[in-house]
Amino acid sequence: MTKSAITFPLIFTLLTFIDVSSSASIVFNVVSFGAKPDGVTDSTAAFLKAWQGACGSAASATVVVPTGTFLLKVITFGGPCKSKITFQVTGTVVAPEDYRTFGNSGSWILFNKVNRFSLVGGTFDARGSGFWSCRKSGQNCPPGVRSISFNSAKDVIISGVKSMNSQVSHMTLNGCTNVAVRNIRLVAPGDSPNTDGFTVQFSTGVTLTGSTVQTGDDCVAIGQGTRNFLISKLACGPGHGVSIGSLAKQLNEDGVENVTVSSSVFTGSQNGVRIKSWARPSTGFVRNVFFQNLIMRNVQNPIIIDQNYCPSNQGCPTEHSGVKITQVTYKNIQGTSATQEAMKLVCSKSNPCTGITLQDIKLTYNKGTPATSLCFNAVGKNLGVIQPTSCLNR
DSSP states (O other): OOHHHHHHHHHHHHHHSOOTTOTTOEEEEGGGGTOOTEEEEEOHHHHHHHHHHHHTOSSOEEEEEOSSEEEOOSEEEEOOOSSOEEEEEOSEEEOOSOGGGGTTOOEEEEEESOEEEEEEOOEEEOOTHHHHHHHHHTOOOOOOOEEEEEESOEEEEEESOEEESOSSEEEEEESOEEEEEESOEEEOOTTOTTOEEEEEESOEEEEEEEEEEEOSSOSEEEOTTOEEEEEEEEEEOSSOOEEEEEEOSSSSOOOEEEEEEEEEEEESOSEEEEEEEOSSOOSOEEEEEEEEEEEEEEESEEEEEETTOOTTOSSOOOSOOOOEEEEEEEEEEEEEESSSEEEEEEOOSSSOEEEEEEEEEEEEETTSSOOEEEEESEEEEEEEEEESOOOOBO
């Protein structure tokens, strides 16, 4: 599979399904439905009324959130709707300061079964610091909420959105098809716990371009059932890098395939590009993955496959991972590693990684000592100059 097989047909589809600049759109301004831009008044009911009007419109509609700060509690914008909808945000949307308000809802702002939909602009601040403090103190805390979620959505554009201070995840796609995400910013402190940036699972035909993620967990988390996912021009760090997995959480699990990460920069992150699975039986797989044209700046694990994933190092499974990893290419990856072991490919004893390609790798240890590599059950080939010296089995 070539890169063009993923990008060109996919991008053509994404760019032609919706016209976000349509001037014929009917406007539903949330202020007209009672929303107050004071950051204190609960505007949830007003947002829902504006949405219901737009969703029921036979003509293309635009929900407008103007300048100002709007307080929004747990809300679901449900579809499918009668026509195209643009959700245009100029102002700032904030969550309640008391994290207990969310209970066990799981999501703060959820777009469910929306088709031909655009989310454009705006700042969404989940004000997660209180929740993080609870987590760090070891108290009995609620599970936390994802800031912006899309479930079973199709033909979606997300552009120019900023998400701040998420409790557990900034933006999540679950069961979605044909989603173009561009020029977004996902921001939380580097020590904020479990604040994943962009999370995708059970979705196909997703592009993430020209975006910045600075957070406390994975910049991009790629879960089971993800297919045809293109990431380009990503700035990641702080955070835990771009991660496929973790997989093998359960026996019956969908796989991940046709993923490309290109033309991106990782700065001060825990990982660069990572594939991770628990050491448990699984029907899952990872195949046809391209990591190419990447720059690492003081990254702890620039290139890593970890099939003995167990972040707590407590009660770790002792079996072999059933996840089969095949056809993974690392091409033109350069920069500095914050640890001497710049490349670590630790694969399953019962399911070795196969079809691994290393091409034009130049990673140096930033303390003046040559970087090293570690391989375990990894089979593949080397092309061009490989630094540190490759340890692949051939």
